[in-house]
Amino acid sequence: MKNLELGHQRRRLVMNGTYNVRDIGGYPTREGRYTQWGKFFRSDSIHQLPEESRKLLLQQGIGLIIDLRFPHEGSYQFHQELGIKYINISLHNPANLRTERPKSLLDLYCNIIDTKQESIYQIFQAIIAEQGKAILFHCKSGKDRTGIIAALLLDLVGVQHEIIAEDYALSATYLMPLLEQRRSSLAALHGIKDTTLLESRPETMLFFLNYLHEKYENAEGYLKKIGISKNEIELLKKEIIEGPQQNVYGREKNEPY
Template sequence: MTKVIKLQGSFNFRDLGGYATSDRKQVKQGLLYRADELAGLTEADKKIIEGLNIKTIVDFRSDFEVEMKPDPIINGAQYVHIPALPGMGVESSAALLPAELNNLVENADHRAGSMEQLMGGLLASGQFPIERVQQFFVTTYEQLPFQNKAYQRMFQLLADEENLAMVQHCTAGKDRTGVGSALILLLLGVPEEIILADYMITNDTLQPKIAQLKQQLAPLVGNADLSVVEALYGVDKRFLQATFQKIKQTYGSYTRYFEVEFQLTASKQAAIKEKLLD
């Protein structure tokens, strides 16, 4: 089972090691981590992370998200920022919204405000239905695995032992990071059901963050239904299953997917497995 790293300023920092593969091997612990945003790390948190011997931090967030909450410096770690979905965050929120609200997003003063203020305005409008949020995520999860430069870079880094241990993260550590983590585990031969179980752990780790966000939004939204916050910051098996299904529909097999999308030949895939499996 995944190991949650207890930190004060990050809720969803986890070790991906320990999972069994279909050929009875095991993902090594202490080499692969997934996380939510790191901007809130305390000095004590940073010491804990430095103690994990992190060599590479891969940040999947948009330029806007990074500008709002830049990563702290972690001694000994190189920082690689490459958006997993260009424009994801406030800039792409219009994809979730009825046309009449697009203007609100486009004209919001992002630099002066905050994600919470913008979200509060959207929720208060009463036109931010959970069904639309869920469909947005399904569509996003179907698109993320293909021609994605962030994941291409992630696998390039992963192929070199000098870059390990590695942590990948986004804002909540659930969608862009969730797909990135799933792709690594798929390459290593971890069964889908185990990957889904790891993915769903986010619903437990982010509960304090969700409660905090609801408290922040309550004064901004009046009588609006805050259950949509659960949909935005939680995870649903259907989302990641959409990733699995789209890959198999497109390529027929995961092996072929990794060969075409990441130029990982059978020998290259075997070399990565050799580094990361016991």
């Protein structure tokens, strides 16, 4: 985590009403390029943003919000006031945890990419359709459903697995103020006392990425499997990647990560 902590202040967007908003730009790829700053933001729920935070969101140039939650997790209409396009594509219903308890977070993530392929297809079609726009995708905590989509985007352009895992693990730091509240909610709403579902350990993401590569070859293979065309994948890569320049830590292109 040491490397990521050096640069996370630049990528984190601090706003009242939310805790886990961050830019996934500035990450180096295996080809020596970087993910684009200001293009993709991952977030926890933003349905309770006060007015000043809504303005800050607009200042980031967000043109599309993809809400991965189910309706019972909270609704909002401020996107209409700000002129931001909003799409709700529910990826996984947390209410199902009461009757369909996963053995682990890894089990949950693997199940999602295996059984929610139509929803993931729709999510990526929505991203592809909004070329040139900054996009924010979010769920309730910005950790699980959001983490899966972020991992697919980053793996698609060749960001190293260790970096993807470190980005995923940042949620543990950002969500720390909500830990007790999330524990109580997990127990009250879903009858679950095992708090490992609240964690975001880097090894969980590493195991998930291993599963993705073993079963689908990689994120590109997965997207092809669910129906994204080769041309659409190339368009998506261009949206994620920017030209070689300084990364999140202020290092030059030829310096080690």
